[in-house]
Amino acid sequence: MGTSLQPVGVLAPGANLNAYVQAVNGFAVLSAEEEKQLAEDLYYHEDLEAARRLVMAHLRFVVHIARSYSGYGLAEADLIQEGNVGLMKAVKRFNPEKGVRLVSFAVHWIKAEIHEFILRNWRIVKVATTKAQRKLFFNLRGAKKRLAWLTNEEAHAVAKDLDVDVKHVREMEGRLSAYDAAFDAGTDEDDETAYQAPAYYLEDKRYDPARQLEEADWEESGANSLALALEDLDERARDILQQRWLNEDKATLHDLAAKYGVSAERIRQLEKNAMKKIRAIMEA
Incomplete structure (x- = not known):
């Protein structure tokens, strides 16, 4: 069921709620025979005009249900709008062969949409x-x-x-x-x-003496471990990491490739291998 189901200017209560309620109360209530015929036209022939008439005839019922949820502090127009969504879902799924009136079938869908809206917006x-x-x-x-x-x-x-x-x-x-x-x-x-x-x-724990001492110890330990790991590398690998990561003015792969007379891809491989070795030493 697409947007063609929606009666223009009716399914959106808007700011003038009294005018909306007056409008929906003006739609005629369907007899059992009229409702069954329209439901069959929709169910068997996908007649969207029949669906529109079924929806419009039951909009007053949605208003009645929505007003029973007025104690939740939410806008009545929003509750009605959500209930209208539930009504349209019910009309889409209504089987005229079940032997019940649409109003009895739709009440579950209308309340379900209103409940979901309340739970999303109440808190x-x-x-x-x-x-x-x-x-x-x-x-x-x-x-x-x-x-x-x-x-x-x-x-x-x-x-x-x-x-x-x-x-x-x-x-x-x-x-x-x-x-x-x-x-x-x-x-x-x-x-x-x-x-x-x-x-x-x-609690602001940034200036807790114990926390500050722990952070200082951790930084010192990390710095010592990094220094020891760098010493375990060969001179070229150590220089590549120094210039790529530790110097303030960092060198590019092409800068180091020109310095060592190899390709930039080779420098990238050496850097990757050196980083892997550093990580292994520091995690040991």
């Missing part, structure tokens, strides 16, 4: 990733009728009702009660509030 940090966590997330949101934490009895009742462990209920409740916080202070915050940002509470 910066995802609160539910597995199928079980997603089910618990939405059911627990509905089970919590007040802002206070669940009592032990309430938590056990929710766990029993949803057939999950109590600890999973408590864990999800904690995620639901958490909030996103910026790691760094905002650019518009003053000195009196900026210090509260988490970034200011990290």
Whole structure:
């Protein structure tokens, strides 16, 4: 089903949500016979006009479902738009021979798209990733009728009702009660509030004496190992590495090729072999 399915100016609620709702409520509700005929035209003949009419006739149903998710703090227009995507997916997959109305079949697809949108946008940090966590997330949101934490009895009742462990209920409740916080202070915050940002509470270990001593020992050990490894090379290999890697003004392969009267490829091979020998000595 391509973009030709989309009724122009309808599947995008936009800023004027009231006008959109009024428009979709103006589409006639299909009778069972009309719906079956349109579904058969789409299913057997890929009639996109039939698909368009099926979608448009059920847009009011998407609005009804989307409004039941108004408590998540997300724009109603976005929820409706996502629900419309689910409706179109349902229309595409609807089999008129199953003996059910489209509205009964589509509710799963509409809610699935809205759920996915909520989980992607409700928090910066995802609160539910597995199928079980997603089910618990939405059911627990509905089970919590007040802002206070669940009592032990309430938590056990929710766990029993949803057939999950109590600890999973408590864990999800904690995620639901958490909030996103910026790691760094905002650019518009003053000195009196900026210090509260988490970034200011990290331990700075750069000046820890033990760490500085360890780094100094490591650098000295590395330098000593490199010096010993270079001494183990022949004079030409040592000179190639010196001029290619250690000098401030580094020589090119062609510079060294002219100096030793060989090809640049030969210098590259000598350099590669010397580096391999250096690495072996330092790792021993």
